Amino acid sequence: MNIALIAHDQKKNDLVQFVTAYQEIFKKHKLFATGTTGLRINEATGLSLTRFKSGPLGGDQEIGARIANNQMDAIFFFRDPLTAQPHEPDVTALVRLCDVYAIPLATNMGSAELLIRGLEMGLLEWRNVVKENGEGNEG
Structure with missing residues (x-):
């Protein structure tokens, strides 16, 4: 499974702790993450992952594009609901894409x-059946 890991600044520690606690499960999958979140997870766990740009610099959109192309199977996005995000439209778009393509979030x-x-x-x-049937690739 392709899994994306994203966290707002105030939630990065929580996500790093979560991935550390479940690294035996995560290491069986292909991991993707936004910039600093990915770096912190890699440093804490040694897990191999593909890092995209930071969320505000387009990382959320990079993951969103993979969702739209049926290349993501699950998203762990630890959001901070109490802090305004400068890239809130991108965050909203990513959540909407998960709903459109039925990606667990x-x-x-x-x-x-x-x-x-x-x-x-x-x-x-x-998710493997969906990918094998080519579903989710409509344009």
Whole structure:
């Protein structure tokens, strides 16, 4: 599975701790992350991942493009709902794309716990069927 890892500045520590706790599950998948988040996760865990630009510099849009092209299977996006984000339109677009293409999205520790356990139990295997059938590539 292709998994994106994103966190707003105030939530980066939470996501790093979460990935560290579940690195045995995450290491079985192909990981992608936005700039600093990816660097921090790599430094803390040693997990291999593909880093995109920082969110405000286009990283959210890079991940969004992969969602639109059926190249992402799950998103862990720890959002900070109490701090205004300069790239809020990009954040909103990314969340909307997850809804349009039925990509599981965890935006906090509670939903992330459910998503990672589902991933561990193989409950996201339906994504492989979607990809094999070429669904999600409509334009």
